Amino acid sequence: MIEVRGLVKDYGSLRAVNGVSFTVQRGDVLGFLGPNGAGKSTTMKMITGFLRPTAGRALVGGHDVAADPITVKRLIGYLPENAPTYPEMTVEEFLDFIAEVRGFRAPAEKQAHLDRVLGLCHLGPVRRQTIETLSKGYKQRVGFAQALLHDPPVLVLDEPTDGLDPNQKHEVRQLIKQMAAAKTVILSTHILEEAEAVCNRIIIISRGQVVANDSPEGLRAKHAGARLEEIFRQLTQTDT
């Protein structure tokens, strides 16, 4: 479903992503691990069509992001880091706007999609509140609701549980697991237990390059007896 071939991104003289390649199938939940600044977010931004790669290609559902960005953007639900939203809008107004841009213009159809994500993300009680008055956890859920609104076949989630309390984290992980069977999910995190709990594939990225690409079990088998945390530190210690 997602195929990434030799992605490179330069910011001036800095090479943020240096030849990242991988594929993700339907039903996969891919965990993107790496230290801060390793290139996780940048890679995701290239897959979602926000940033233009310096070199390499990203294909989603067989469509090249660079050649056919609109088709790819229709296939993807994307939760950017820190879940940016328009703070002066209410939750309902914001999701209404997203629904219209996603092509649900008929009132009944739009309402059905709104009600679904409001329920899914437990946003009912705050639907008429402006987003700027919400707590971090609720803001994150609004971002999540926005990404799920069109029930996309591909989900790209940049640190989806960042800023949530343990209960909310658990809930988001359950939600991702529930949806995983029918979707392709990429999520970035720096919480290693989260990757183990939710993902069936793990890619560790360090200094813009993939240093490991395996299942959680496979990773542990290669490093007998080590915990994921130790493996992570071993593979990425050149970063510090």
Added chain:
Amino acid sequence: MSQIPPLLKREFLGYFRSPVAYVFLIVFLMASVGCAFFLGGFFDANVASLDTYFNFLPWLFILFVPAAGMRLWAEEKRAGTIELLFTLPVTPLEAVLAKFLAAWAFLGLAVLLSFPLVLTVAYLGSPDWGVLASGYLGALLMAGGFLGICSLTSAFTKNQVISFVISVFVCFLLVLLGWSVFTDFLGGYLGLPVWLVDVVSDFSFKTHFDPFMKGIIDPQDVMFFLSLAGFCLFLNVLALDR
């Protein structure tokens, strides 16, 4: 282009979701109508026209259009919502046009809210409706020209203050070039040849707006404002490339 309506709606209503719209509209009305009354001598002129109102618009737009346009892109960049916007199925051209049209409609509203002046001259005298209409048409087109510049400067920065200051400076220059005091200075004091002074003042908002006040709708003037806005928006799309 089908994505323009929802984007336009969000952007336009966005002005009204904060105090921005109300502060802007009230202060703009007080300033524009105030200028017409106290500086222009609306009643003393004893003419059933809005010349005293339109006369000051180019100068007021120097401050007010950048105030309405500075947020267009700078705010999206600062808040990070530009990442949300450009991962939705929206092309940069659609986004640029939608935002521009929303801000333009907002400015149009600000100008049209001067309608009590029209009622006043209609009550007190018998105005030439054609001249009034062409004045308003010119004001709207001129607002579009100013706004193109503001939208472009907004796309270059995530700082609204920088966008505002640069826009004000550029807009000021573009009004000044056609101000009779300035062109007299160029021609008389500096002794520049007439054709050169004409070329310089041809780039000015004022030069192209003044005929509208007299009731003259010259396609050249219409094209000036539209092509200026169009060119700025074209650069705007390029400036948003990531």
